[in-house]
Amino acid sequence: MYEEQASTLPYVVAWRGGTPPGGGTQRILPDGCLDLIWRDGAVFVAGPNTVARVEACVPGGRYAALRFGAGTGPGVLGVSASELVGQRVPLDAMWPAATVRAIAEADDPVTALTAAAKRRWQGVDRAMLALVGAARTGLPVGLVAERCGLSSRQLRRRSHAAFGYGPKTLHRILRMQRAIALARTGRPFAAVSADAGYADQSHLAREVRVMAGVPLSALLR
Secondary structure (H helix, E strand, O other), rough: OEEEEEEOOOOEEEEEEEEOOOOEEEOOOOOOEEEEEOHHHHHHHHEOOOEEEEEEEOOOOOOEEEEEEEHHHHHHHOOOOHHHHOEEEEEHHOOOOHHHHHOOOOOOHHHHHHHHHOOOOOOHHHHHHHHOOOOOOOHHHHHHHHHHOHHHHHHHHHHHHHHOOOOOHHHHHHHHHHHHHHOOOOOHHHHHHHHOOOOOOHHHHHHHHHHHHOHHEEEEE
């Protein structure tokens, strides 16, 4: 079970989930975000990924979380995203234990997570918003930097802090996410590759296998 709901914080999605009694595994794809997660009373940060992460599901586990998009998470956590890539880190390693304990014991973890995030909210970096838009369209990094009044090096440094990786990796991840969304509508893979910005269908297949760890057809099953 998995469901999303609107958050009162911009570029943030609240979600809840649960796993069946038998457990199993789940494949978590990179998406340019990081998550603040409550799981059965434990609270931790799921850092950004560059490739899929396959995790064992806790049998009967319950989840409540916030997913931070547009590079908004690191400001709330007080830690650069580059320090969290591919990691699961207990929140009490970053925040006071009393604060984390209150979230862990809350009757409504999403409300508690949102309230805590609001108190630490740093706003939205307009340069990172521009970078996300450029990554989705394939706009050159140098042009984005120029429009934001930054050098290419400055933009890359801020990208690593906000997303955990540079603009090129962000572009690849968001392009794959778009391709998967298109493929789930039933469109032929050749059309998906063209519309998502790949050179051809074989390029799409290689990229998905590298980042997702399985072929596109397997993700759709």
